[in-house]
Amino acid sequence: MMKEVEMAIVGAGPAGLSAAIEAAKAGVHVVLIDENKRPGGQLFKQTHKFFGTMEHYAGIRGIQIGERLLKETEDLGVEVLLNTTVWGIFNKDVLAFIQDEKGGQLKAKKILLATGANENPLPFPGWTLPGVMGAGAVQTLINIQRVLPGRRALMIGAGNVGLIVAYHLMQAGAEVIKVVEGKPTIGGWGVHASKLTRFGVPVETSKTIKRAEGNEKVERAVLVKIDKDWNEIPGTEEELNVDLICLAVGLGPMDDLAWIAGCKFEYLEELGGYIPKHDQYMETSIEGIYTAGDSAGIEEASVAIEEGRLAGVAIAHSLGYIEDREALKRKKEILKRLHELRKGPFGEASKKAKERLLLRRK
Amino acid sequence: MPLERDGVIESKELEKSPGVPSQKRLRKGPVAVIECIQEIPCDPCVLACPNGAIKITPSINDLPLLIEGRCTGCGSCIPICPGLAIFLVDETFSDKEELVSIPYEFLPLPKKGDRVEILNRRGTPVGEGKIVRVLNPKKYDRTPVITLAVPKGLAMEVRGFRIL
Numbered sequence: 001m002m003k004e005v006e007m008a009i010v011g012a013g014p015a016g017l018s019a020a021i022e023a024a025k026a027g028v029h030v031v032l033i034d035e036n037k038r039p040g041g042q043l044f045k046q047t048h049k050f051f052g053t054m055e056h057y058a059g060i061r062g063i064q065i066g067e068r069l070l071k072e073t074e075d076l077g078v079e080v081l082l083n084t085t086v087w088g089i090f091n092k093d094v095l096a097f098i099q100d101e102k103g104g105q106l107k108a109k110k111i112l113l114a115t116g117a118n119e120n121p122l123p124f125p126g127w128t129l130p131g132v133m134g135a136g137a138v139q140t141l142i143n144i145q146r147v148l149p150g151r152r153a154l155m156i157g158a159g160n161v162g163l164i165v166a167y168h169l170m171q172a173g174a175e176v177i178k179v180v181e182g183k184p185t186i187g188g189w190g191v192h193a194s195k196l197t198r199f200g201v202p203v204e205t206s207k208t209i210k211r212a213e214g215n216e217k218v219e220r221a222v223l224v225k226i227d228k229d230w231n232e233i234p235g236t237e238e239e240l241n242v243d244l245i246c247l248a249v250g251l252g253p254m255d256d257l258a259w260i261a262g263c264k265f266e267y268l269e270e271l272g273g274y275i276p277k278h279d280q281y282m283e284t285s286i287e288g289i290y291t292a293g294d295s296a297g298i299e300e301a302s303v304a305i306e307e308g309r310l311a312g313v314a315i316a317h318s319l320g321y322i323e324d325r326e327a328l329k330r331k332k333e334i335l336k337r338l339h340e341l342r343k344g345p346f347g348e349a350s351k352k353a354k355e356r357l358l359l360r361r362k
Numbered sequence: 363m364p365l366e367r368d369g370v371i372e373s374k375e376l377e378k379s380p381g382v383p384s385q386k387r388l389r390k391g392p393v394a395v396i397e398c399i400q401e402i403p404c405d406p407c408v409l410a411c412p413n414g415a416i417k418i419t420p421s422i423n424d425l426p427l428l429i430e431g432r433c434t435g436c437g438s439c440i441p442i443c444p445g446l447a448i449f450l451v452d453e454t455f456s457d458k459e460e461l462v463s464i465p466y467e468f469l470p471l472p473k474k475g476d477r478v479e480i481l482n483r484r485g486t487p488v489g490e491g492k493i494v495r496v497l498n499p500k501k502y503d504r505t506p507v508i509t510l511a512v513p514k515g516l517a518m519e520v521r522g523f524r525i526l
Contacts, residue, residue: 191445193369200485
């Protein structure tokens with residue numbers, strides 16, 4: 001007989017863990033599933049102190065936030081399935097998975113998809129040379145495996161990921177030659193950029209990579225200035241001797257399961273691409289299937305934590321574990337904090353896009 | 363060039379920022395300099411200050427306001443700032459030198475007495491300085507705070523250093 005649970009969460013990153021905690025606290029039997037051998041998502045690569053308020057563990061390093069969330073899920077008795085890849089959703093409530101090369105199925109009254117994001121690729125001549133890699137891989141190598149993938153690094157992309165990973169590379173002992181950004185302005189926060197510039201790492205906007213060169217591995221990068229329409233400016237080529245080219249050119253939501261389930265989607269560039277439509281409490285167009293974190297639109301980890309909490313409360317409420325009035329109070333508190341997180345100039349675009357994404361139920 | 367173009371805060375952007383002390387306050391002794399000029403949702407510095415000298419209101423996106431009369435120059439706010447954007451400046455250290463304290467998360471750490479090359483916000487060398495203090499207590503959570511003596515007139519310029 002197929003195992004039945006009240007709530008299954010796919011993805012044990014900040015959103016999935018936060019949802020598990022809220023729901024389990026209310027008494028829900030939660031199964032948390034992750035394809036990796038350790039839960040925590042990207043948190044365990046984040047060696048820097050996080051932004052936000054005390055509600056978002058501000059001033060605490062990502063790795064420590066991961067440890068805290070994990071401990072809480074353990075203390076609450078959340079069941080965790082690791083090395084488990086969910087590959088399908090059937091009949092809106094059955095998850096099909098592979099665990100240690102064996103297939104399995106799980107029926108859940110409520111499903112939360114907190115599957116995170118994929119890195120965007122950036123093709124250019126030479127991009128298949130060893131030494132060209134994504135920022136996520138670089139972070140795994142330096143902060144988890146403790147292997148330095150290059151001594152002289154070039155970072156492509158000055159969003160928060162590019163700026164932060166460039167800083168981690170410096171801490172790991174690499175020389176970061178420069179950070180370039182195709183757009184005319186730095187996408188990430190100024191403070192992250194200033195952490196680099198004050199130690200002599202230039203951050204240059206309106207500039208991108210034209211090609212990578214080298215015998216069997218990266219030896220050089222050729223950069224070029226571009227105008228606001230991304231056309232090359234002739235005569236501005238610049239050659240750099242580097243052995244690592246790190247790409248941090250944005251993230252896209254990982255929503256295969258929501259597509260398979262048949263959720264309604266909307267394309268919102270500000271949030272990273274096609275995003276499942278969801279109501280204000282994170283339930284998608286399919287009743288009983290929820291989404292939270294980067295899979296519900298690319299934003300900061302603090303937002304993922306709050307969205308996860310919101311989904312956790314909403315699911316516990318719909319299963320009858322929290323009374324109407326109490327649920328509404330908690331949801332309102334979380335929504336208020338989410339509103340604050342999206343209030344500043346950097347959050348404005350996400351806020352507007354999220355409003356367009358909102359599913360209004362009849 | 364503005365901060366969003368090259369990652370470097372210009373002095374004139376800094377002067378109008380509410381987290382930066384006045385010339386008058388700087389002349390009185392050690393004081394925090396909060397170089398946080400973009401509205402981002404963040405406020406741990408407020409709780410870190412034992413004297414209530416930092417306010418972020420009404421929204422967590424507002425820029426930190428330094429109430430300069432309340433700042434004693436204790437430096438508690440430096441290691442908590444996730445943006446590593448708070449420094450301590452003491453223009454009254456001696457006739458020839460000023461002090462600047464910088465959060466520094468790299469190894470090896472410098473030692474007291476070391477001579478270092480001092481860098482401005484752009485990372486350009488502007489002279490030589492001396493390490494006078496290295497603070498790395500447990501509560502700083504691996505964000506050591508390094509205090510440098512720099513030539514007179516440079517404490518508001520120097521924000522980095524290179525071990526010689």
